[in-house]
Amino acid sequence: MIIISYVFDNDKPIYLQLEEIIKKEIFKGELLPSSKIPSVRDFALKYQVNPNTMQKALQGLEEEGFIYTVRTSGKYVTDNKEFILKEKRLVAKNLYQDFINNLRSLGYSDTDIKKILKESEI
Amino acid sequence: MIIISYVFDNDKPIYLQLEEIIKKEIFKGELLPSSKIPSVRDFALKYQVNPNTMQKALQGLEEEGFIYTVRTSGKYVTDNKEFILKEKRLVAKNLYQDFINNLRSLGYSDTDIKKILKESEI
DNA sequence: ATAACTGTACTAAGCAAGTAATACAAAAAA
DNA sequence: TTTTTTGTATTACTTGCTTAGTACAGTTAT
Numbered sequence: 265m266i267i268i269s270y271v272f273d274n275d276k277p278i279y280l281q282l283e284e285i286i287k288k289e290i291f292k293g294e295l296l297p298s299s300k301i302p303s304v305r306d307f308a309l310k311y312q313v314n315p316n317t318m319q320k321a322l323q324g325l326e327e328e329g330f331i332y333t334v335r336t337s338g339k340y341v342t343d344n345k346e347f348i349l350k351e352k353r354l355v356a357k358n359l360y361q362d363f364i365n366n367l368r369s370l371g372y373s374d375t376d377i378k379k380i381l382k383e384s385e386i
Numbered sequence: 387m388i389i390i391s392y393v394f395d396n397d398k399p400i401y402l403q404l405e406e407i408i409k410k411e412i413f414k415g416e417l418l419p420s421s422k423i424p425s426v427r428d429f430a431l432k433y434q435v436n437p438n439t440m441q442k443a444l445q446g447l448e449e450e451g452f453i454y455t456v457r458t459s460g461k462y463v464t465d466n467k468e469f470i471l472k473e474k475r476l477v478a479k480n481l482y483q484d485f486i487n488n489l490r491s492l493g494y495s496d497t498d499i500k501k502i503l504k505e506s507e508i
Numbered sequence: 509a510t511a512a513c514t515g516t517a518c519t520a521a522g523c524a525a526g527t528a529a530t531a532c533a534a535a536a537a538a
Numbered sequence: 539t540t541t542t543t544t545g546t547a548t549t550a551c552t553t554g555c556t557t558a559g560t561a562c563a564g565t566t567a568t
Contacts, residue, residue: 275398278536292493314528319546336535336544354501363485366508366552370474371414374508380478381503386443386486386496399555425514436557439515442562458514 270311278313282321285311290330290341291352298307298343392433400435404443407433412452412463413474420465423453 270285272278289295301322302310323337325331329347333339342348357362367377392407394400402458411417423444430440444461447453451469455461464470489499 274488279526288491288493300523304546305543309401314526316529317527319525322545324445331547336545344425344545356489356492356494359485360502360506362418363481367478369410370478372478377508380482384503386499390539401555426516427514439556455515456529460565505535 272298279320282313282318283324285309286321287330287378290311290348297341297345297348300338300340303338304380326368352369355384398442401439401442401446404433404435404440405446408443408447409452409473414471417463417466419463419470422460422462425460 274280276382284385286295286301295301295307301307304322305315307313311318322331326339328351329342329344331339331341361374362368364377367380368374388481394403406475408417408423410483417423423429425442426441427437429444430437433440448455448461450473451464452473453461453463486499489502494502
């Protein structure tokens, strides 16, 4: 059992942070489609959280369609690769839009923003 | 007295959201350097929050250097225009870095990111 | 002088959300 | 058949934010 010593942000509920972390594992292919994920208790142990907290996170992921449950057997990553890819792209798109909107709310014009993006080296 | 019917996000403390809102008013020049801002009670009324909540927000802004207090007279926006501009740029820079880091955490490579930025129209 | 307005401090109460502990039900494994 | 493992439900605790009320001190306006 690998224990992940993850530092959680105090500003957000842990279960939401867990959702994001696990979702990223799916996006990155660290959790493969159709594969069985660790049990609620094992997963909780791995991330050093309460099993209920982990369950809440996994319920969220199930409602979103990333995982499904076979009762008394376990939880599995969806086999819908297309869905995973689309979600990943959607998240990226939303990150971009939020970024742009935030710059605008600071008072930057679209011309300013284009300039900022052009001059930026990653 | 203009009442702002602002919808606060339940995920974050109201006083922090107020700090961001007022900070943006300063960045945008809606609150000018050296100008007097509404009293704690008036400001609270304007945003429909408890005076204590508003005071907490204004205290935060004072600690950051955006406003200063003249006791029994009122609170004023800093006259340091240079500071305001630098802070605005810092916020923008951090937004950019967070954006890039988030894309990376989704599994996008730097090459992917460059492509995304290049193909994006605002 | 008096009243009104400024920021500030303090206490208490209540509420909501997150977390934790425990117990239950069903299937699989031994 | 018994034990273990799975997900799930319920209940209680804790924490932090918001709200509310009150009070004080100093300046400004009347």
